[in-house]
Amino acid sequence: MKTEQINQAFEYAKSRYAGLGIDVEKAVAEMDKLSISLHCWQADDVTGFESGNDELTGGIQVTGNYPGKARTIDELRADIDKAMSLIPGEHRVNLHALYGDFGGEKVDRDQIEIKHFQSWIDWAKEKGYKLDFNATCFSHEKSSEGFTLSHPDPAIRQFWIEHVIRCRKIAEEMGRQLGSKCIHNIWIPDGSKDLVIDRSLYRQNLKDSLDKIFEYKTNDELMLDSIECKLFGIGSESFVVGSHEFYMGYGIANNKMITLDAGHFHPTEVISDKISSLLLFTPEILLHVSRGVRWDSDHVVILNDELQAIAQEITRANALERVHVGLDFFDASINRIGAYVIGVRATQKAFLQALLEPTVQLRSYEANGQNFERLALLEEAKSLPWAAVYDYYCASKGIIAAENYISDIQQYEKEVTSKR
Ligand SMILES: C[C@H](O)[C@H](O)[C@@H](O)C(=O)CO
Numbered sequence: 001m002k003t004e005q006i007n008q009a010f011e012y013a014k015s016r017y018a019g020l021g022i023d024v025e026k027a028v029a030e031m032d033k034l035s036i037s038l039h040c041w042q043a044d045d046v047t048g049f050e051s052g053n054d055e056l057t058g059g060i061q062v063t064g065n066y067p068g069k070a071r072t073i074d075e076l077r078a079d080i081d082k083a084m085s086l087i088p089g090e091h092r093v094n095l096h097a098l099y100g101d102f103g104g105e106k107v108d109r110d111q112i113e114i115k116h117f118q119s120w121i122d123w124a125k126e127k128g129y130k131l132d133f134n135a136t137c138f139s140h141e142k143s144s145e146g147f148t149l150s151h152p153d154p155a156i157r158q159f160w161i162e163h164v165i166r167c168r169k170i171a172e173e174m175g176r177q178l179g180s181k182c183i184h185n186i187w188i189p190d191g192s193k194d195l196v197i198d199r200s201l202y203r204q205n206l207k208d209s210l211d212k213i214f215e216y217k218t219n220d221e222l223m224l225d226s227i228e229c230k231l232f233g234i235g236s237e238s239f240v241v242g243s244h245e246f247y248m249g250y251g252i253a254n255n256k257m258i259t260l261d262a263g264h265f266h267p268t269e270v271i272s273d274k275i276s277s278l279l280l281f282t283p284e285i286l287l288h289v290s291r292g293v294r295w296d297s298d299h300v301v302i303l304n305d306e307l308q309a310i311a312q313e314i315t316r317a318n319a320l321e322r323v324h325v326g327l328d329f330f331d332a333s334i335n336r337i338g339a340y341v342i343g344v345r346a347t348q349k350a351f352l353q354a355l356l357e358p359t360v361q362l363r364s365y366e367a368n369g370q371n372f373e374r375l376a377l378l379e380e381a382k383s384l385p386w387a388a389v390y391d392y393y394c395a396s397k398g399i400i401a402a403e404n405y406i407s408d409i410q411q412y413e414k415e416v417t418s419k420r
């Protein structure tokens, strides 16, 4: 696509939207404030850099063996940089505790410290990224029985409590050094393949562990905690301790953020419809933008109906500042950097489309009971020239617009990832 075409299309889009009372420049400026957190684990199939630990457990699975997976911290950082170079705006990087810079040393999870993440902070500072963080309660011998913070053995629970407290301290320091609140997410794999009699026991254990974890008070200006539920995982089909009800109850009672992962609910259940309810009761929300397909909750994000609905719910509720947006998928069957770019661009497109929606008119139709008019305008809005605005946004930020980024990724694959 040529610059001239982008500009012409944008001018047309601007006047088309102006006719509907929509200020395109304002929508673009709002979109530009949306900072998306890129999950580091897409680049290396959730392997991380712990010494001697490369088995992925916890009921999550990466399928595919496309060549070019990042094998070292330097490769992973280079891949994230490459992806960022193809995405307009300023974004964040979401790290997991198993991605520490351990220098080949065996550092157990209950021993990690800020020094193991200092090189990430320095790198982020140099590149202008902000960081988010996650405790890693899977891919470890002490999670091999399927339980961590809810384990019946108090010694195992204590090990994971210590790990999560350390992660919260690391997140706090990341926030301090980078001058931006670090979101720390807690997801645990705890659950069972088959029937469990004493569900209350495990849930009581998880509640007690979380209470102990949150006894350590962090500075809200530097970090915020979020807790993530799941319906089931591979090997935890019959029982998941941290269900939606569990974390929703805990989050509301304890003023914690709830993470809504788009792939963690029943196949026909959508997170878009949970946003306006949760925002009434929790301070903020963390979204894990993902795409469930049958049993898998982690396909590459695309611009589908649910992603559009998520963005619409947030913009219609005027809640962009209360929702943190992170990506969460892992696909090893295609170019991994391409997967990032597809996912972030799709997310940005969904938000831009939502910001360009003729919401004032739609609300007025709704208030007047003009439901045919509401449905008709919603349908027409789908084909308004929002894509021209997105291309213009890319170009205005000096980022390759439209499908032209495909050849850039092919080139990086030829020169870099295919040689790994
Ligand atoms: C690797 C992440 O912690 C993980 O994806 C988590 O957020 C999740 O969604 C597990 O299913």
Ligand SMILES: [Mn+2]
Binding pocket: 187, 228, 261, 288, 328
């Ligand atoms: Mn998730």
